[in-house]
Amino acid sequence: MITLAEITDVTGEPGNFQVEVTRRPRFVDTEKCIACGLCAEKCPKKVDDEYNEKISKRKAVYIPYAQAVPQKYAIDADNCIYLKSGKCGACEKFCPAGAINFEDKPQTVNLNVGAIILSPGFAAFDPTGIRTWGYGEFKNVITAMEMERILSASGPTEGHLVRPSDKKEVKRIAFIQCVGSRDLNKSRNGYCSSVCCTYAIKQAMMAKDHVKDLEASIFFMDMRTHGKEFERYYERAKGLGIEFKRCRVHSLEPVSETSDIYFRYIDDCGRQLETQYDLVVLSVGLCTPPSAMELAYHAGVELNENRFVESSSFDPVATSRPGVFSCGAFSGPKDIPQTVMEASAAAADATRLLAGARNSLTRTKEFPPEIEVASDEVRIGVFICHCGTNIAGVIDVERLARYAETLPNVAHVGRNLFTCSQDTQDIIKNAIRDKGLNRVVVAxxxxxxxxxxxxxxxxxxxxxEYLFDMANIRNQDSWVHAAEPERATEKAMDLVRMSVAKVGLLTPLPSISVPVNQAALVIGGGISGMVSALELADHGFHVSLVEKANVLGGQARHLFRTWKGELIEPALQELDARVRSNPLITLHLESTVGSAEGFVGNFKSTIVRGKDSRVVEHGATIIATGGQGYVPEGEYLFGTSSRVFTAIEFDKLRMVGDRRMKQAKNYVFIQCVGSRCEERMYCSRVCCTHSVQAAIELKESSPAGEVFVLYRDMRTYGQREELYRKAREKGVVFIHYEAHQMPKVRPLEPRRLEVEVFDHILHEPLRIVTDIVVLATAITPNAATAELADIYKLPVDADGFFQEAHAKLRPVDFAADGIFMAGLAHCPKPVDESIAQAKAAAGRAVSVLAGSSIDLEATKATVVNANCDGCAMCLDVCPYKAISLVSEEEAGGKRNARVEVNLAQCKGCGLCQATCPKDGIYVAGFSLEQIAAQVEAALAG
Amino acid sequence: MSFEPKIIGFTCNWCSYAAADLAGVSRMQYPHNVRLVRVMCSGMVHPRVVSQAFEMGADGVLVMG
Amino acid sequence: MAVKVAQEWLNSCSGCEISIVDMGERLLDVLAQVEFVHSPVLMDHKYFGQLGSGRHLEIPEAVVGLVSGGVRNEEHLEVLTEMRKKCQVLIALGTCATHGGIPALANSYRNDEILERYYSTETTDKCEEVPSEGLPPLQDSCTALDEKVKVDIYLPGCPPNPDHVFSALVSLLEGRPVQLPEKSVCDFCPTVREGKGGVKKLRRFLQAPQYGAPGEPLDKMRCLLEQGILCMGAVTRAGCGGDAKTPRCIAARVPCRGCTGPVRKNGNQRFDMLNALASNGVDISSLPESVSLLRFSGAHGLLRPSRKGKEA
Structure with a gap:
């Protein structure tokens, strides 16, 4: 890891790039720094803390934020007194590890790499100086980034919702959406930033958590909660009393005596209203910072007019330069799950280039054979760390050491300045050998x-290695009881006693390793499944691709263009040809998976084709079984009138040149048919963009015809917003409707329909005569989802889509190892995002398949055969489905049942141990006996 | 003498135990009465251990995760 | 020489004694080797001498003492203490002796509440006052034997299965350790178990469980708990079925009520059951109450009068 680095030049080609990196000086030796914080404590220079949005101060020597990696200090050269004037040097004097190095100089590092991934992220839009919002001028107008820090328990106000001007608790708060997004007047950003609606809801809900009777209002144009589970979140916010006001706020004014913010706005009924708020939060958008533009320049990557990386829908993480990939907000505004998917996709594309060199530079460490200790008497070595003065400055370590010597089974006590240093490792090793220690505690x-x-x-x-325990006497003792050395020492004695009590009960645990079958199974031959299969095959792995239809392509076969305008069919044909001609892909058409068993590295799935079935062995599984279109039976005359179509039918009929399409003049699109309703409380994500795009094409081909789009919230998120602007420019009429006033469709004269919708601007129902009505129907999970959920024991969410392991951080993984998802089976999404997820799933699968075996932690559930009788109480409790029931017949005919744990699936969470009524199962290293021993020891003092 | 309760906290390695570490990194100062037991998931703590803790003299038990 | 056996019943219903007799013809084998020197249920042996002339309660010495019933009043305690003194090996016979049994359900109430309810409420015959003469004073609660004296062998069951009474006595006579089942009722339960995750609410046992034809073997029937019927098998010590193995209630397609007490000696049937149910996502508020999960093992302080009992 190279920090403080900038790329200054990239030459070469894919597989062989020369990268010139300039590393700015840190002035702290990361090898020596132990992150004790003494330097920052002694540093006299206070600086605005950028991480806390300058609401609080930090020192000139600092760690940017608590979770920073590496956890090492750095000196801010622009503010350090010594570096600017040659005086001070307090940090150098006090650093116990000698890590400060004022002589540190910029370095140029030259790297030879095969592929490059760019992920410089985004900068929040800076609304300073724009008169409308008064940011920078009115103290109680803040950005969402500042709000984020104010809401954080570890932030400058410790999570208290107080406003900047007078630290008064906030009672009325307003959020203004689209600050620096969807706005070409006050910013250069015509695009939608995609994440602000949901983050504003989140902040409003958190704020309500902090202040019970808080009144929170969100002023918005379109509420874009198009992400998975976001619509339900929006509904929850409404239920909590957060007010959503559909309008633009044209200006804010301060109320001079109170510093409140005076608000004038026009609501959706056209009434002019005035109100005041204690605090106004600007939901600022995402944009590319100048540093990232420079990076693009040095890396030779082209940016589009929105200053984002330009990419193809079919190759979403590629850039204009082969071998250089990008992910995250660098290629357009997006939320965390999408960013993480792209990150995995970029990793997959990069490792594909490097597949030939895989494992060629890895080294393995050799260890001596293990000493048998099981039956020996327990001899514990306790090593107490001073951590410079971090521990020894508070805790009486001498007294602690003397005390540790008196504890049962303790055979040796040592003290070290830094127990983590390399020479102390040798001291510990020698003590183990010389004193015959068979358990070790490090305090x-x-x-x-x-x-x-x-x-x-x-x-x-x-x-x-498992005959070990740590007593946390720094982070959880000396650091948090710094003013009470006596109490801290007593607590340290308790903590050491607890560790000694536990370590004496520990037993050696075997290292577990499972072999990996280096082949993959991809279920679903749609665009996601094909991309996943090709990505894996390009990595050199054998893939079985299962598709239930007799052709490949899935739902994409019905689609016309991507939102960027690329034709889908040719791309699909190319994918089809590549899949069919790839020697590493075995294609199973008209086939389904009938049953499966196994776990990561070792799956066995039965592929059924008609009456035939065959078993395929594979190490990783990708599920890309897609979704299906909602059929709006009986809604809006669908099924009754021959002029009401779903969006997919409409695309298809246009592609084949249907007569009705050729003759029609007027069109009405109705959005959210089957989406965002009680039965399907989610947004189908693609329909707004699709309707807008189709409307533009209709307008372009016959400008005289009229095109109406009836919508609830126009969700042309991200750079798709440009389509929305273009459609309005072309004269497409957009009419908003509310869920309680749904449009109505009536048959009129032959071949014509009348659509009635309540117009919020005119305040009266509007009747539109049209030739064609297009229903933007929902995407729903298909039947295969439930079947596969059953076969592979996978979770599905409340809407019937597959449930990922973590909504934000693991959007491609299932909780069970070795199984991944892509495409519509996960949630509704457009082609480019499906492809990114498909590549991501392949990348995640490669991480399983790359080695011939997987090493596992030994902290696993262990069955006590003498106690377990297979009552099956723990079976369904296991979140990883790692427990199964087995039984064998005894000589006398008695059936002996008990449970069995699949070590590869078990994560050692111990829900089974907390459920078992008879001590029939425990987690090695964390048994109830061991936990109780710690509790007993804690209370023995 | 003022009452000094003995509190046992069962903390999940992945969240609350990590949070207690972070409290240290942030140098937050809090009363010394709590003794944390690290577990791999708060879900592995059998209620029996909680009641045992009370029987052994704990004045309070926190299960965090 | 015949081994001397003394038998006593304390807060007992005599079911355990019947269980001894219920050994059938095996009893003859046992009787050939033992001599009952004291057994109020069978023999008219007086505590204070045959003519009532003794000053102290006296029980003859014996090698094996069999005691059924828990300790409810001071007389029980006196008899038990004497038994312990006179017997080399003391066997707690039946769940009342090992865990308090049904009578320990009374531990949910204070003695004055019990007496008031028994003697003064309209559901009972009118009685002017609680009798005070000729009755041994009640203890604070109904306890198991091992709360008062050391117990050597535990033979739980309500009543204990005669097969186990027989095998325990034979083992003792032959100088072998007594071996009894140590796992739970599930160990011998033949029903089909697949996991409890599907159960959301428990239902009262008012309708028969689901099974095929009347003659269908038990190993074709789904576990009763998995059918949503509260079955205590998983938290109850095995052994009710004796040598026939199949748990007695299960054999009749009736859920286990927990009569042999907890699996682990110090276990708590109510606590363990509620915990396991809650872990499985079963709505435990669907149970009207949970005190009865301790209907056989309320001694050892597990059932106590509620603190607000006075106002109630």
């Missing part, structure tokens, strides 16, 4: 960062 910082290091030390001393 230091947190096992979350340092357990792996010490486990490795145990391994290299020939001791099983």
């Amino acid at each position: 230091a910082c947190t096992p979350r960062t340092h357990e792996p290091l010490f486990r490795e030390t145990l391994k290299s001393a020939g001791l099983n």
Whole structure:
């Protein structure tokens, strides 16, 4: 990892790039820095904290934020007194590790790489100086980024919702949407930033959590909650009393004596209203920062007129330069799940280029054979870390060491300045050997960062790595009780006693490794499935591709163009040809998966074709079974009138040149048919863009015809917004309707229809005479979803789509290892996003298939055969479906049932152990006995 | 003498235990009365252990996760 | 030489004694080797001498003492203490002796509440006052034997299966350790188990469980708990079925009521059952109450009068 780095030049070609990187000086040696924070404590220079949006201060030597990686300090050269005037140097004097290096100089690093991924992210739009909102001028107008910090428990106000001017608790708050988005007057950004509607709802809901009787209003144009589960979130916000006001706010004024913000707006009934708010939050949009534009320039990548990376819908993470990929907001505004999908997709595309070199530069470490300790008496070594002065400055470590010596089974106690340093590892190793230690306790910082290091030390001393425990006397003691050294020392004694009590009960655990069958199964031969299969085959893995129809292509066969205007059919044909000609892909048409067993690395699935069935063995599974169009039976005369179509039918009929389409003059599109309603409380994401795009084409081919789009919220998110603007320019008429006033369609004279909709501007029903009505119908899960959920024991969400492992951070993975999803089976999405997810799923699968075996943590559920009688209480409790019931017949004919744990599927969460009424199952290393021993020890003091 | 309760906290390695670490990194100061037991998921804590903690003299038990 | 056996019943219904007799012809084998020196249910042996002349309660010495019933009043305690003194090996016979049994359900109430309800409420015959003479004073609660004296062998069951009474006695006579089932009722339950995740609410056992034809073997029937019927099998010690193995209630397609007490000696049937149900996502508020999950094992302080009992 190279931090503080900038790319200054890229030459070469895919597979062989020369990258020149300029590394700015950190002035802190990351090898030596232990992140104790003494430097920042002693540094006299206070600087506005950018992470807290300058609401609070930091020092000139700092860690940008608590989760920063690496957790190492850096000196801000623009503000450091020593670097500017040569005086001070307090940090250098006080640093216990000697990590400060004022001589650090910029360095140029030259790298030779095969592929490049650009993910510089975005900058929030800066509304400073724009008179309308008064940001920078009125203290109580803040940006959403500032609001984010104010709401954060670790932020400058510790999560108290107070306003900047007078620190008064906020009682009335307004959010203004589309600040720096969808706006070519006050900003250069015509596009929609895609994420602000949902984040404003989130902030309003969090704010309501903080202040009970808070009145929160969101002023918006279109509420764009098009993401998975977002519509339900929107509904929940409405239920909580958050007010949504559909209007633009033309200006804000301060109320001088109170610093409140005075608001004048016109509501959707045309009434002019006035009100005041304590605090106004500007929902600022996303844009590309100058530094990212520079990066694009150096990397030789073209940006479009919105200053985002230009990419093809069919190759969504590629850039204009082969071998250079981009992901995240660099290629357009998007939310976290989409960003994470693109990240995995870019990784997949990059590793595809590098597939030939896979595993060629990896090294493995050798360890001595393990010493048998099971039957020996317990001999515990306790190593107490001073952590410079971080621990020893508060806790009386000498007293702690003397105390540790008195604890049962403790054979050795050592103290170290830095227990994590390399020489201390040798000290620990020697102590294990010389004193015959068979359990080790390190009293230091947190096992979350340092357990792996010490486990490795145990391994290299020939001791099983699980015979180890850490007492967290820094993060959870000396640092949080700094003013109470006596109490902190007592707590440290308790913590060491707890660890000693636990470690004595630990037993060696075997290392677990499962072999991997380096082949994949892709279920679903639509565009997502084909892309996944090709990506995997291009990585060199064998793929079985299962499709239930007799052709490939899925729903994409019915689509005309992507939102960028690319024709879908030729792209589909090319994919089809590549899949069929790829020697590594075995195609199973007219086939389905009938049953499956196994787990990550070792699946066995039965592929059924008519009466034949065959078993395929594979290490990873990708489910891309797609979705289907909602059939609006009986709605808006669908099925009765020959002039009412679904959007897909409309595309198809236009493609084949249907007579009705040729003769028609007027068209009405009705949005949200089957979406955003009680039965399907989700947005189908693609329909607004599709209708707008179709409307433009109709207008372009016959400008005299009239085209109406009846919508609830126009959700042309991201750069799709340009289509919406273009459609309005072309004269397409957009009429908003509310869910409680749905449009009505009536048959008129032969071949004509009348659509009635309540017009909010005219305040009266409007009747439109039209030739064709197009219904923008919902995307629904298809039947295969439920079937496969059953076969592979996978979760589905409330809407019937597959449930990902984590809505934000793991949008492609299932909770079960080795199974991934792509496309409409996950949720409604357009072609480009399906392809990104398909590539991501392939990339995630490659991470499983790349090695011939997978090493697993040994912290697993373990069945106690003497106690378990197979009552099956734990079966359905396991979230990973790792527990199964087995039974065998005894000699006397008695059936002995018990449960069995699949180690590859078990994650060691222990829900089974907390359920079992008879101690029949426990998690190795965290058994109830071991936990109770810690509790007992904690209370023994 | 003022009452000094003994509190046992069962904390999940992935969230609340990490949060307690972060409280340290942020140097938040809090009363010394709590002793945290790290578990891999708060769901692995059998209610029996909670009642045992009370029987052994805990004044309060926190299960966080 | 015959081994001397003393038998006593405390807060007992005599079901356990019947269970001894219920060994059938095997009883003859046992009787050939043992001599009952004291057994109020069978023999007219007086505590204070045959003519009532003794000053102290006296029970003859014996090798094996069989005690059924829990300890409810001071007389029970006195008899139990004497049994412990005179017997080398003390067996707690039946769930009342091991875990308090049905009478320990009364532990949910204070003694004055119980007496008031028994003697003064309109549901009972009128009685002017609670009798005070000739009755041994009640203890604060109904306890199991091991809360008062050391118990060597536990033979739970309501009543214990005669097969286990027989095998326990034979083992003792032959100097072998007594072996009883140690797992739960499920260990011997032949019904089909697939997981409890499908159960959302529990229903009262008013309708028969689902199964095929009347003669269909039990191993074709789905687990009763998985059918949504509260079955205590998973938290109840096995053994009710004796050598026949199949749990007695299950054999009649009736859910286990928990009569052999908890699986682990110190287990808590109510706690373990509610926890396991809640873990499985079963709405435990669908149970009208949960005290009765301890209907056989309310001793050892597991059932206590509620604190607001006074006002109620």
